[in-house]
Amino acid sequence: MRATFMYAAGDVRVETVPDPVIQHPTDAIVRVVRACVCGSDLHRYHSMPASGTGDPMGHELVGVVEETGSDVRSVRTGDFVVAPFAFQDNTCVFCREGFQTSCVHGGWYGSPRTGGLQAELARIPLADGSLVVVPDTDPTTADPSLLASLLALSDVYLTGYHAAHMGRVAPGRTVTVIGDGAVGLSAVLASRRLGAERIVLMGRHTDRTDLGRAWGATDVVAARGQDGIAQVMELTGGEGSHVVIEAVGLMPAYEQAYGIVRPGGVISRVGVPQYEDAPVGFGSLFGKNATLTGGPAPVRAYLEAGIADVLAGEIAPGRVFDRELPLAQAAEAYRLMSTREALKVALRP
Amino acid sequence: MRATFMYAAGDVRVETVPDPVIQHPTDAIVRVVRACVCGSDLHRYHSMPASGTGDPMGHELVGVVEETGSDVRSVRTGDFVVAPFAFQDNTCVFCREGFQTSCVHGGWYGSPRTGGLQAELARIPLADGSLVVVPDTDPTTADPSLLASLLALSDVYLTGYHAAHMGRVAPGRTVTVIGDGAVGLSAVLASRRLGAERIVLMGRHTDRTDLGRAWGATDVVAARGQDGIAQVMELTGGEGSHVVIEAVGLMPAYEQAYGIVRPGGVISRVGVPQYEDAPVGFGSLFGKNATLTGGPAPVRAYLEAGIADVLAGEIAPGRVFDRELPLAQAAEAYRLMSTREALKVALRP
Known part of the structure; x- marks a missing residue:
């Protein structure tokens, strides 16, 4: 499958890598429907020292669950989900206090081998604590603006x-x-x-x-x-x-x-x-x-309510996406945001 | 009357100065029953460059109203009062929001001519907004520990x-x-x-x-x-x-x-x-x-409740005063606090 890597400031490449696989029984593999570039990615796009291996990029997605580990209970294959920009168990003491970005078992996505979420497939650790199902929504027929608004819940709006x-x-x-x-x-x-x-x-x-x-x-x-x-x-x-x-x-x-x-x-x-x-x-x-x-937003704390607001049509935060490009053009997406030609660019695998 | 001035780090003097007088119709003159030295005074006691004139010292007192300006309505001669460590009108927009230390008409006590609150008499600007009466209490017969606890409401406890x-x-x-x-x-x-x-x-x-x-x-x-x-x-x-x-x-x-x-x-x-x-x-x-x-405590916001708690015997914050000295020994009070021989020293004019 294809995933996005950054090799240096201004040097973003989409490469063919192995598909991610379940590594822990709490993992899920998600097929990306939409990913995107974040303003925080641009800091590295402006300053990253050259790297021989490339850093995996992307921490926002909406997608369909492809496979789940044996311990995963709250999502199953075929579910349409939003992933918060960081993973968490959503049960530890800090999660319970509403600060999931400080989850004692949480962390950031991405593997040097299989990439981040600007990819065709992504491994989501602690799937039960992280992924939230979008009810009654078929991403293959959904309005593009609805997909954009759900994608915005992954990070930017929340x-x-x-x-x-x-x-x-x-x-x-x-x-x-x-x-x-x-x-x-x-x-x-x-x-x-x-x-x-x-x-x-x-x-x-x-x-x-x-x-x-x-x-x-x-x-x-x-x-x-x-x-x-x-x-x-x-x-x-x-x-x-x-x-x-x-x-x-x-x-x-x-x-x-x-x-x-x-x-x-x-x-x-x-x-x-x-x-x-x-x-x-x-x-x-x-x-x-x-x-x-x-600080880093505990998106997970606000995600169910955000999904409900989007599905009810009360907010349309996807309007921040003024461009959508195929995943293969991820480098162009970075360039457009870096030069401010685009506000925020969605990527479509 | 006598008032306390600092001339340089480590150089505190009690001097005879003119009595303060009403300058504005909103002023009150208060006869000090107890004043004290603040931890914040010690920063200057350790670092103040030498000055030819001397800085007026003290911003905490309990005392008896001696005279009021023609516009003062809420206190009158003979009232036993606590002064917050800064003065305020208690009516401006920031006062109403509970941040009286940012009062648009407020400020800090002290005059190079007549001193601060470590003195026998003090001029309190904006008396209606600043002074709070201690009900049903005669300072001449009150228990010293009660005086200490009321004095603690001027700054340290609140x-x-x-x-x-x-x-x-x-x-x-x-x-x-x-x-x-x-x-x-x-x-x-x-x-x-x-x-x-x-x-x-x-x-x-x-x-x-x-x-x-x-x-x-x-x-x-x-x-x-x-x-x-x-x-x-x-x-x-x-x-x-x-x-x-x-x-x-x-x-x-x-x-x-x-x-x-x-x-x-x-x-x-x-x-x-x-x-x-x-x-x-x-x-x-x-x-x-x-x-x-x-930030600087808006003591005025909490003062009525603090007085009620002290009079009811629910708190005795005056226990922080482990020494009391005559005003004439203010320099010794600073020394005792600076060397940590005393926690907080009350001054008795």
């Missing part, structure tokens, strides 16, 4: 949802979302679902911020840095934003975040930080009792 | 309470308090009041940790750094602490905090950070969805 949830978005709150990428736009949609009164979207790409407006952004600020901070402060009557969702992961976005967060407010980060140290002292967070939260 | 509140301490939670100073011990007491199931106190001074045990600490860890982290992780079955209260303000304490916080847990800081940058990336906070919160 990452945006996690940001809003951790930021304690609620009715009456002003939320500012920094970043008009697919996660930022998803955070706008999730904030609206959670009742935010006002949603300011900071982004410079009109086609993207237009989707943000369609999803509930009440204001768009294209400026960055001190100008961007000044504009958000003016929009909020000098008070700042109750919740700031930082969906970029770079230091300038973090600096904007503490510049606009209101006293007692929350900065919720879901862009994987490309820095380790950052200002947290009296002049940034402490002096105004600002809270910093966020 | 700062510990703020740490626990922001950390979302609740029944069933494991809380670790880093620091056995007066704020850390207060955070132990507050965590117990909020129903914490298990309270680990990290501190090395047995006389202090004994008070911590009396106030509800279930475990004491004297080790620091990696050893301290390892011991707390062992005590928590490898899981870490739901809430970590950092009541020191120095980087090693911060490093301990992110070492022991559980996935999805909260680090709540109330020690004024003596650093600006700190680790917040994947390897410290982000990877495990840890939340960082805390």
Whole structure:
């Protein structure tokens, strides 16, 4: 079968590899219906040192269960499923507390031998804890937009949802979302679902911020840095934003975040930080009792509810996918996202 | 009257200055019954560059209203009051949201001319928003331990309470308090009041940790750094602490905090950070969805309830005061706290 590997910054290849096989009785093999490229993959696409072997790529899919290990109980061959971007047993103490990305038995997908989820087939460890069945849906006849929205639950939408949830978005709150990428736009949609009164979207790409407006952004600020901070402060009557969702992961976005967060407010980060140290002292967070939260989204915690919302037509988070390419063109998908010609690209094996 | 000034690290003097007078119709003049030295004063006591004029010292008091400005309505001459460690109007948008230390009209006490609250008399701006009356209590006949407990509400106990509140301490939670100073011990007491199931106190001074045990600490860890982290992780079955209260303000304490916080847990800081940058990336906070919160305690938000609890005998936070000296010996009070001969020293004008 074919799977996607990255060999260096800018060097993505789709190669023929052995089919993945059941290795543990808790595994399942899933035939991919749609996979996609993540904004977090782009960090490596920009900076990965050359590697002789190639790193397996992809951590998002919807697909059909092809085979299950002998201990798997909750899914069976033929089920149409969504895979969260990390696997988990969904029973350990941290899973029970709603932080499945810290599952004591969990981890990330991918094998140097058989690839990740940007592939035709994928091995999903701990299938009972990870895969969630999409009821009453036949992927061979489903509307492409429905497939896209279900695929968005694998990571991007529920990452945006996690940001809003951790930021304690609620009715009456002003939320500012920094970043008009697919996660930022998803955070706008999730904030609206959670009742935010006002949603300011900071982004410079009109086609993207237009989707943000369609999803509930009440204001768009294209400026960055001190100008961007000044504009958000003016929009909020000098008070700042109750919740700031930082969906970029770079230091300038973090600096904007503490510049606009209101006293007692929350900065919720879901862009994987490309820095380790950052200002947290009296002049940034402490002096105004600002809270910093966020991390890798425990998508699994929100997945059943997300599937129900998508099937009910209440949300259509798949609108972040503005391109779909055959799996064989995965390299082009990376290029399109890297140059911002595409917001998010789905891959069809 | 006499007031306390700091001229340089280690150089504290009590001097005769003019009495403070009403400057604005919203001011009150309060005759100090008890003031005290704060752990945050010690940072300056250790590092203040020499100054020709002297900085006014003190931000905690209980006292009797001596005079009020023409606009003051909620307190009157003769009232026995507690002053929060900062003043506020208690009506602005941030005050209404419970973050009075960010009051748009608020600020810190002290005048180079008439001193701070370690004095015989003090001018309290925005008296209606700041001072809270202690009902049915005559300070001239009150038990000294009651005076001490009311004085503790001016800052130290309610700062510990703020740490626990922001950390979302609740029944069933494991809380670790880093620091056995007066704020850390207060955070132990507050965590117990909020129903914490298990309270680990990290501190090395047995006389202090004994008070911590009396106030509800279930475990004491004297080790620091990696050893301290390892011991707390062992005590928590490898899981870490739901809430970590950092009541020191120095980087090693911060490093301990992110070492022991559980996935999805909260680090709540109330020690004024003596650093600006700190680790917040994947390897410290982000990877495990840890939340960082805390800041200057909005004591005013908690003051009525705190006074009621003290008068009802439900808490006796004044036990952190292990010494009381005449105001004239303020320099000795600083020395005793700096050398850790005293936990917290009350000053009696």
